[in-house]
Amino acid sequence: MHSKKITIQIMNPGSLEDDCLVLGEMLIKQLKIPTDHPLQLSFGSFQQQIKVISLSKLNGIRISQGLAKSMGLLTRTALRMIYRPQSSTIQFGPIIGVLISQDYPDTPDRPFGPITLFCQELANACQRKGIFVYFFTPSHIGSSSAKVTGWVYGDGWKQTELPAANVFYNRLTSRKLENKPSVQHFMKEVKSLYGSHFFNEKFLDKTEVFDALGRDASLSGYLPESHLFRNYAMLKSMCSRHPIVFLKPIKGSLGKGIIRISRLEGGAYQTLTAQVGGTQKQNYTSLAKLFSALSGKMKTTRYQIQQGLQLMVMDRRPVDFRALVQKNQFGKWSVTSIVARIAGNQHFVSNLARGGSLRTLKDTISRSTLPVKIKSKMSFRLKKAALEIAKGIDAQIPAHFGELGIDLAVDQHGRIWLLEVNSKPSKNDNTPLGGSKIRPSVKQVIGYSRFLSGF
8 A cells, every 4th residue: 555745734723623634635536535424543643533624626635733733743744644444544654753862952953963964864854755753862751652752853953742653763872771661661662552663672782693693504604703701711712712802892882992812922912902092002921810900890891702803904904894784665684885994093993983984895895905806706795794694683683673783804815704783873974965865874764664654
C-alpha cells in the first residue's frame, strides 16, 4: 500500500470543528475513503475519531487549529497519508523521533551542539518527503509515554508537545543516559502500547560483539584472537603467541584508553597508551611488572585483550577503515560508505579524536604498499566483509539495529580483520555537503524508517 504526500492547511480558529477533516474529492476517490460514517485518525500515538468532509477542488487537507495543536503540527506541513480500510483509519506520518543526549535551549541556532547540522539535514530531508521528525532528550520524557516534548524545525527550531513516534532512532552517546530507568521504561512502553519501532536501541561492547560473532563459523576468519581480559595467565598466554597485543576498554570509544603491548629484546615489554594529548610510553623489565602496573586500572575498567595486527600502511602510517552499514528502504543491510582512517603522527590509533585523518578508500588502497593483485579486489572485499559482519550482529545479538559503524583492518598480506563494531557511529564529523544535497546516510535513515512504519 503506497502512501501519498499531502499538504496540510490549518484553518483559522472557529472555521472548522476539531473532529472534522476536509479532503479533496479526487483524494477521496484515489484512496477509496468512505464519507458516510466516522473514521479513526492516527498520527503516531495520537488517535481521534473524525468525520470526513468532501470538497470538490481541494488539493490538500484542511484541519482545525485545535486538531493541529493536539497533533503538534506547524503551519505549512506536508505529511504522507494512508487509508487503512481494515481498521477504518486515516493514518498520517510517519513520525520519526530521534533520541539525543543533550540539548541547549539557550542557543536556539545550535540547540544540539556539534550534531545540530546533522539534525537540520535530517529535518530538511524529511520535510521534502512528507515525513515528520522531532528530536528529544531523556529529560523530555514525561510520566506518559503517549507524549514527549520535542524540537521540530520550521522557521528555526521550536519546542512543542508531540505524540510518540512510529519509529525511534536512538542517537544517545552515553551508556549512563541509555540505561536510565525512565529511558528503558519509555522504550518498552512505546513498543508495547503503540507498536513503535526503536532501532539502535543499545550500545554494544567489545566482548559481546566478539563472543557473538565467534558463534558464526563463517565469520571466524575476520576475528583476531580476542578475550575478556581476566588475569596474568591470559596476558602471558597472549603475549607468548603474538608479538603485539592490545588492551581495549570494552565500553570505550574514540580510541580512548587503548593500550598497545609489545615484546622487546631480553624479555622486556613496552606499553603505549592512547591519551588526549598523545601517546604515553612505558617500558617494563618483565611481563609480571607490566601486569602489576595494569592491575590498578583493571579495578575500574574492564578490557578486551586482542591480538595485534601488522596493518597496511600509507605514508608510513597505519591505516584502518570505517564502514557505515545501514538498513535501506527494503529493510536490508547495505554499505553506505567506507572511508580510510590514517593514524596521526603521535598516535597509534586512527580515530579523528586522536589526531587521525580521513582519506577516500580508492586513494588509500592505490597509495598503500599492498601488492597490485590484492589492491584490485580490496574495495569489493571490504564491502563484503562489512555486510557479512552486520548480518552476523543481527543474527547473534537480540536487539534492533538499523545502522552500524564497522571498523576493519587490512594486514600487510591483504587479510581483512574486524577491529570493532559501533552501534552509535559519530555524526559530529559528518558535515553536510551544503546546498540542497542530502547525504546517502541520511536518506537511508529515512528509507528504513518508512519501511518500518509501512509508509
